[in-house]
Amino acid sequence: MASLLVSCEHGGNRIPARYRPLFKGRDALLQSHRGQDAGALVMAEELAAAFAAPLFVSSTSRLLVDLNRSPGHPRLYSEITRAAAQALRREMLELHYLPYRSRVEAAIAQEITRGRRVVHISSHSFTPVLDGKARNADIGLLYDPARPDELALCLRWQAALKALAPHLRVRRNYPYRGTSDGFTAWLRQRFAQGDYAGVELEINQQRVGDKAWPALRRLVIAALRQALAA
Numbered sequence: 001m002a003s004l005l006v007s008c009e010h011g012g013n014r015i016p017a018r019y020r021p022l023f024k025g026r027d028a029l030l031q032s033h034r035g036q037d038a039g040a041l042v043m044a045e046e047l048a049a050a051f052a053a054p055l056f057v058s059s060t061s062r063l064l065v066d067l068n069r070s071p072g073h074p075r076l077y078s079e080i081t082r083a084a085a086q087a088l089r090r091e092m093l094e095l096h097y098l099p100y101r102s103r104v105e106a107a108i109a110q111e112i113t114r115g116r117r118v119v120h121i122s123s124h125s126f127t128p129v130l131d132g133k134a135r136n137a138d139i140g141l142l143y144d145p146a147r148p149d150e151l152a153l154c155l156r157w158q159a160a161l162k163a164l165a166p167h168l169r170v171r172r173n174y175p176y177r178g179t180s181d182g183f184t185a186w187l188r189q190r191f192a193q194g195d196y197a198g199v200e201l202e203i204n205q206q207r208v209g210d211k212a213w214p215a216l217r218r219l220v221i222a223a224l225r226q227a228l229a230a
Contacts, residue, residue, distance in 0.1 A: 002228065003116040004053040007104055008123045009067035009183055011041035012059030019064060019092070022080055026063075033127035034078075035061050039208030043201070043217055044123035050221045056104045058096075065092045067100055068124075070186050101183070105190065112195045119153065119228070120198040122184050126175050128206040137171040139220070140202035142178035144188060149197040150178070156230050157199075160223035168219070175202065 013035035015023050029035060041057060048055035058067055063078040070076070077089060084092075108118045128135055141157055143150035154172050161170045179185060184198030207216055 003111045003118050004051045005107060005118055005120045006044050006048040006053050007056040008040050008044035009058055010037035010062050010124060011057045012036050013061040014059045015061055015064060022084060030061055033205060035063055037125040038205045039203060040123045040125045043203060046217050047121060047221060054107055058100050060096050065097045067097060068182050070181050073181055108191060108196060118196050120184060122200045124200055125203045125205045125208060128204050135175045136169060137174050138169045138204050138207055140174045141172050142176055142200035142202060144179050147193045149193060150199060153197060153227055154199060156227035157223055160226040164223055165219050
């Protein structure tokens with residue numbers, strides 16, 4: 001039996017009051033794609049509601065500490081917080097990073113002990129242009145191709161999306177590799193194939209907020225439902 005779990009690591013651009021002096025004059029950066037993943041939170045909320053799945057979200061900006069980076073990663077802290085005192089960075093980790101990641105990991109472990117396989121959907125979005133280069137996809141599905149459950153799920157999800165909406169550009173392991181550092185990659189090191197399947201859903205921010213955005217979210221959910229049923 002499979003159990004679905006949904007998370008959103010970059011759901012907002014909130015900076016807790018204690019750290020706001022570090023971000024003085026950085027409002028434009030916080031409002032940019034670097035401050036948050038636009039649309040990722042509402043997508044996560046609707047996925048969780050549709051499948052009655054547990055939902056884990058963070059509305060704190062990744063510019064404080066990035067919940068989708070592993071401990072020790074050079075981009076765990078942004079250029080703003082990287083320059084802060086070590087004690088302050090450690091506090092950010094203990095108050096805003098470790099509790100979130102520990103809650104998700106504990107929820108997955110609990111389901112596995114109940115004899116259920118966990119399918120984890122981590123909701124994200126990506127900027128349509130990065131470093132002057134356009135990204136040519138509407139939706140990306142990131143996974144580890146060496147894990148058969150993840151490969152099969154993403155093939156089915158992609159096929160269902162293409163059948164429901166042939167105009168959508170749906171790519172696998174794009175615009176990033178599913179094996180690159182991230183929360184799902186970290187969790188794969190802790191949970192065995194057969195117990196855990198982690199997929200990072202990436203939606204082009206160009207699609208977020210346009211008139212077809214609500215319909216796109218419904219398509220993502222409908223296609224996932226077909227993929228899981230198969």
